[in-house]
Amino acid sequence: MAVAPHAGACVALCLLAASAGSAAAAEGADDRPVTAELGGRIHWDFAEFDNDRRGAPNPDDTEVRRLWLDVSGKFYGWGYKIEGDFAGLQDEFKGDSVEAKDVYVTRDFKAGKLTVGQFKQYFTLDDRISSNYGVFMERSMFASSVAPLYRLGAAWITARDDYTVGGSVYSLESIDVWQVKGRAFGARGTWAPRHDTGDALHLGLSLAREYYDHPGRDGANGLRIAPRPAGHLSDNSRATLVNFNRGLDTDVDKYSLEFALARGPVYLQSELSGADFDDGSQRGEIRSAYATVGWFITGENMPYDTKSGRFGRVKPSRPNGAWVVAARYDTIRGKQHLNGAADFSDVSMEQTSVGVNWHLRANLRFMLDWIESRNRDRLAGVTLDRTRAVTGRFQYDF
Template sequence: MHHQLLRCRGLAACTLLLAAAPLWAADETDEDRPVTATLGGRLHLDFADFDNDSRGTPNKDDTEIRRAWLDVSGKFFVVDYKLEADFSGDQVEAKDVYVSRDFSGGKLSIGQFKQFFSLDDRTGSNYGSFLERGNAGTTLAPLYRLGASWQAAKGDMTWAASAYSLESIDAWQVKGRAAGGRATWAPGATAGDVLHLGLSLAHERYDTPGANGVPALRIRPRPAGHLSDNSRLTLIDFSSGRDTDVNKWSLEYAQVRGPLSWQGEFSGATFDDGSQRGTVLAGYGMLSWFVTGESRGYDRKTGRFARIKDIRHKAGAFELALRYDQMRGEQHLFGQPDLIDARTEAWTLGGNWYMRPNLRFMLNLIDSRNRDYLAAATVDHTRAVTGRLQFDF
């Protein structure tokens, strides 16, 4: 723990020192500068109001600073760099902390960065249509890990591959190694007219989860938003201390047609520790409509959704979105009946008011249910109203 605190403090000190130093914003006149720096960040202020049923511990209505990020990025002689941290919690949490170098065939990155898995996870939290990503994006995606990656884009295609540790700067107790990659295809994509197809794959090898001070390996989604901890249902639990292999995949599909867009993903993972096996399957489908006529932004170089560019009306842009999201988990000892057979699902209706491209208010209405198939019972039914005021720069 002391080692972790030292690393967090070191990252915070480095970020603050760079922010306090004279910054040169990179532009056309700075091409010859050996060192440049640009300051950025995001602030997400959230609230949640719950309508809990009588089963289980009720969720508490609450507010939170969901994200308070600062980042510094730029050029340092022959490499590019990015330092990013989240100051919203009790401790500073590292996000992107890496150096990279562009080559004629692609980009090499070394350090800590978000891994390449699924359209939902790769679309930044500033640009998603809902407060939270779907179940697969919040539980299966590898998130920020230490490693090395190669990214490339050519024509209508992008691809990325990485080898990474299961450690991160702030979660060094998790031991193991992994490799993964993602490829996308968006033929002839233009503003307001996009067809996106993608595939993500990852293999992870966890060392002794649940033993020797290593956290257990569990899949426990929050069905009614980030503050719905008391509605979490365990879909997978590997905590016996045996090394565990995990194979993950996700199939991506999305289209944008003017103010309308729709997308879906089918994701899954298998878990095997030599004595038991677990399987998770997840899927979501969503529809988005910009009432005021704008279109969702799309970045062809990275194969993900991005910022809307042009707001047509002085009052701002208004988006309505609807999503159905479900995840099911099964686990059993070899040759034995299931230990776990459960599912969580949620409908979410969202409304977003973009006052500016980088300033919006979000409101989500959520209806979630958890079902335990071994008990043949619904074990939780929670409704929630969640919202966010969001600003980034």
């Protein structure tokens, strides 16, 4: 992809959206029964790879990773949000290249909030943190490949000063991916005994139970978990951890234990996660863990949002912006076997990342990540792939 056209498009969209957002804010329509506000984000990424000779090499590339526009507001006591990702138009300019994200209505009650529609499920801290706020360009391999993401359903969340409890029932279909059939329910609870500015401690537990209808048969997609270990553009470095595509109904249990600490300019985040698959004739399991440590060189801190049990927007305290450096180790392993038999698949993936973030403004950021990944076939005792990558991002949201 050409760099100059994408950069020009990014700047034009940002200026247009910023003007529209200012105009909407100037109207002061918050006291009306019906309101609307424009929002969005643009993430423009690049990646350069150092591939080894095992497997197909990943080509250096650029992409508009996210080009989201949304309208949100209230409608006679109900809240609503309609959000789409237009990044697919860069490859093929047609209607089905636009992907629906949040499309829901909400209602606030004294005991909590009800959400109905399509929304991101309450599962894992890393996935709940907005892509605008995470210290790395990519979420953990477990969050990016196993978490339920955007699904159609209904959810309830109760939030107090030091805890949140949320749950949902949802379909395994989404507005755009209707071929996946099934139903599920999930829950997430968080506790933050300390949640002051510059001093936050987070503990959490996420659970989900999913029932897939005949994956791999009658038009239903197969159930395959294959993370990208060296960034979103590293498709050729993917390895299959489990694959259920024989057309048998498959049950999946997912969990994640969450821990995070923000103390002054230091930030820690870690999760232990897993998923168990069973189609009646074979079973699979995924086990994963990651640990992240970050440091605000310029002295800011990672803000904690008690209403959602996650970390939020960094606000620079200096005119020249905030600088963050971070490191992460991320590992995931998948096994699969027929009932009563030994494993026929045992594959692990690991990733070490070092990142630098420059928050020029609260809504304007530049990111640079260095990644080294390795895939191993544990049964054969061989390395399947080893890839290094340098990835970067220009990011603006409004």
